Amino acid sequence: MRHLAHALCISLSAALVSLPAAAQNVSQQFQSWLQNDLWPDARARGISEATFNAALGKVKPMLDLPDLVMPGETAKPPRIQHQAEFGAPANYFAEKIVSGVTAGGRNRAGQLKSALASIEQRFGVPGGILLAVWGRESGFGRANIPHNAFAVLSTKAFMARRKEMFRKEVLAALEMVQRGHVTVAEMKSSWAGALGQPQFLPTSYLQHAYDADGDGRADIWTSQVDTLASIANYLANHGWVKGRDWGFEVAVPDSISCALEGPDHGMRIADWAKMGVKRTNGRPFPDHEARQDGFLLMPAGRSGPAFIVTPNFYVLKAYNESDLYALFVGHSADRITYGDRAFAASWSPTERMLRADIAAMQRSLEKQGYDVGGADGLPGFRTRRSIGEWQAKDGRKPTCFPDTRIINALK
Known part of the structure; x- marks a missing residue:
């Protein structure tokens, strides 16, 4: 000492x-x-x-890191949103970003075909999902990760x-x-303390890192197969359901409230279809999926694409607690595996809002009895559907997404 x-x-x-x-x-x-x-x-x-x-x-x-609370001060939600995963959906799905991950993923799918097949057989997670996570997290290992952990x-x-x-x-x-x-x-x-090509926090490394090449070390820094197997092990350990998809883009009729969104409002996918929810590609839901539960996802409310997602979508959220992140991974995996097809619906422009203003709106909704999931300044599904419920009660057309008019009305 x-x-x-x-x-x-x-x-x-x-x-x-x-x-x-x-x-x-x-x-x-x-x-x-x-x-x-x-x-x-x-x-x-x-x-x-x-x-x-x-x-x-x-x-x-490192006093320049975001989200610090100086000694003696009280923690408050930051005014500005630093993480892209909780920002404007349209920016997160910029075609240049998506196509970079999907093109890189398709290239590596061929190079690593045997390893991906072996990893999928062991863990049950499709190769497209693993490639999409890898590409998003570190650009397939090319990203500069400069900080002293x-x-x-x-x-x-x-x-x-x-x-x-x-x-x-x-x-x-x-x-x-x-x-x-x-x-x-x-x-x-x-800057968030995440390590290596899969960007694991240290506790995740100790729990989920996997030595796939048998050299005695789970090397998430230089080994591609260890990186992919570690991602697969992480998702499998968090409940990935083998044989199920992550979700499907759908058209949601106006008769279905956007406030029905969320993992606690699930029903059989066949029942969503009976209510008028249809896949945007015109195909029916696969039989094995239709018999199981699905959940409505509208990450931009009525201002963007809508989805019926499976429990595997929420496993992807265990990797990064963001609807946009999980959707990016699922969508990129589809494009890697099935071809480069963008969403059928487009993202309407959304206003740039301070995280502090969204937090103030959440606190106002909480005072009225709505469950927004906490006043953290992040418009998650509980906040989005609370907005929709408040809009309907107030005689407004539900949009289920914050904007300055809603924020001002709730001040």
Whole structure:
């Protein structure tokens, strides 16, 4: 422990030379937290002093990361939305982005045909889905992932809005090094702390990373087959149903309320069809799907494409808790597997709104008794259908998506 304390003091002294007073105070608190709070927890988990010191002895807090809460302040939803997955649907599905993933996926589907078939046989997850996740997460391993993972994770564990979650992640990252899965130098991450080609958080690596090539290491940094098998293992462990699709684009008649959206409003797909929901390609729903439950998804309300999705769609959301992300993966997988066909319906332009304004709207709806899923500034399915229910009650035509008129009316 003396060596650790000595290293932390040296790094702290060097860091303080050029920092403004406020940042110096945060840095001092951060270093104290590392030594007096995080280290005892790490030691209790079997992390050696050498590992802890190598990973965190020279780390400084990254104060430019988004969604931080300075010591002594109260966490609030950020004013601006930083994550594309929770932004405007039309931007997320820009054709240049989708076609890049699908073209790259089709190319690799041929190159990795045997490996993909073997992985699908073992885990039950189709190759198109695996390629789409891989392409979206890291551009098939080509994306620049530049940050020191220990700096990112420890900063977030100290002062992020979800610091308890990130505390688990930095401890898991230390465990990865302690077990010999990876070196400290190899621990590069995104600004959110995600690692390698599948962009796993450390806890996900420990639970789901898979050694498919049999070399004794689950290598999500340089091995393509380990990357794909690890994604498949993750989805299988989260409940992927073998043999079911992820979903189907549909046309929803005006007689069906957009407020029926959500995984808790499911019914047999055949019953949705009886109500007038039809696939946009003109084909009937497959018999094996029609007999099972499906769920209405309208990620932009009445301002974009609509879908009947299966439980596998929500397994994709376990990878990234965003309707747009899961839809992107499913749609890209279809284009990789069946041909490059865009959505039949288009995304209407949606207004650019501050996350803080959406949160204020959610709080107003909550006061009226609506379940919006929490005032987090993110228009998830509970918020979308609450908007539709409020619009119908107020004599408005339900659109099930926020806009400035709704926000102003609910102030």
